Amino acid sequence: MTDIIPVLTIDGPSGSGKGTISRLVAQRLGWHYLDSGALYRAVGVAAGWEGIDLDDHAALVRCTFDTRIEFREAGGELRVVVNGVDATDELRTETAGAAASAIAAIPEVRAALKDRQRVFRQPPGLVADGRDMGTVIFPDAAYKVFLTASAEERAERRYKQLMEKGVSVTLSGLLREILARDARDAQRAVAPLRPADDAVRIDTTGLGIDTVVEQVLALLPRH
Numbered sequence: 001m002t003d004i005i006p007v008l009t010i011d012g013p014s015g016s017g018k019g020t021i022s023r024l025v026a027q028r029l030g031w032h033y034l035d036s037g038a039l040y041r042a043v044g045v046a047a048g049w050e051g052i053d054l055d056d057h058a059a060l061v062r063c064t065f066d067t068r069i070e071f072r073e074a075g076g077e078l079r080v081v082v083n084g085v086d087a088t089d090e091l092r093t094e095t096a097g098a099a100a101s102a103i104a105a106i107p108e109v110r111a112a113l114k115d116r117q118r119v120f121r122q123p124p125g126l127v128a129d130g131r132d133m134g135t136v137i138f139p140d141a142a143y144k145v146f147l148t149a150s151a152e153e154r155a156e157r158r159y160k161q162l163m164e165k166g167v168s169v170t171l172s173g174l175l176r177e178i179l180a181r182d183a184r185d186a187q188r189a190v191a192p193l194r195p196a197d198d199a200v201r202i203d204t205t206g207l208g209i210d211t212v213v214e215q216v217l218a219l220l221p222r223h
């Protein structure tokens with residue numbers, strides 16, 4: 001059954017616009033949406049609540065199995081509920097992103113989350129965003145995109161986003177964090193960040209959101 005449910009994978013580094021573009025494309029297509037990074041972030045946040053050290057791999061693997069993660073639509077927004085608590089805002093912090101990146105390098109954590117991602121493949125279709133959607137989780141996806149943008153532009157996007165939320169950060173600090181996360185995600189041994197061989201690469205540097213959405217939609221036969 002799943003082999004006839006179409007999947008569009010959108011992978012790429014932090015700040016390349018995966019989440020923004022995936023959500024808009026999923027809306028336009030009327031397809032489901034999987035934010036796979038939210039699963040890693042949720043485990044990282046749950047581990048923090050339990051006081052688990054990021055070096056304690058056995059405890060992190062246990063925490064991955066124990067953590068309940070639900071996605072709920074509320075007022076047109078996707079909320080993420082972790083162990084019964086709405087953790088959407090906490091999940092989006094740079095601290096949660098860094099913790100997610102660290103635990104995502106643990107092979108047993110990745111293995112434990114595999115099936116929890118694949119169940120999102122439901123009719124009429126799925127748009128899945130992450131780092132290994134096209135390479136590991138949905139290697140048979142009909143459509144694959146790899147989004148990039150220069151690290152400087154990604155840092156600027158994040159800076160603008162955080163300033164709008166009233167979070168005080170520096171552009172140079174964000175650039176450092178983005179480069180560190182890129183390196184960790186791309187250099188890990190299991191499912192490193194890389195484009196699938198059959199992915200279409202889109203460099204979004206200097207491109208507006210609407211342009212990127214149209215470029216992605218143009219890859220699908222009709223919409």
Ligand SMILES: Nc1ncnc2c1ncn2[C@@H]1O[C@H](COP(=O)(O)OP(=O)(O)OP(=O)(O)O)[C@@H](O)[C@H]1O
Pocket residue numbers: 012013014015016017018019020021037097157158161204207208209212
């Ligand atoms: N093409 C674009 N042009 C300008 N801004 C963009 C573009 N795409 C996304 N943005 C903005 O950049 C910020 C980061 O985008 P988004 O969260 O979608 O990136 P991401 O790749 O999902 O990041 P992460 O992996 O860290 O979750 C958002 O504020 C978003 O509105």
Ligand SMILES: Nc1ccn([C@H]2C[C@H](O)[C@@H](COP(=O)(O)O)O2)c(=O)n1
Pocket residue numbers: 014036037038040041097100101104105129130131132133181185
């Ligand atoms: N498929 C995925 C999704 C996410 N991760 C890890 C690596 C990221 O740095 C971190 C947070 O992801 P984001 O929410 O920024 O997309 O989670 C991964 O390894 N594989």
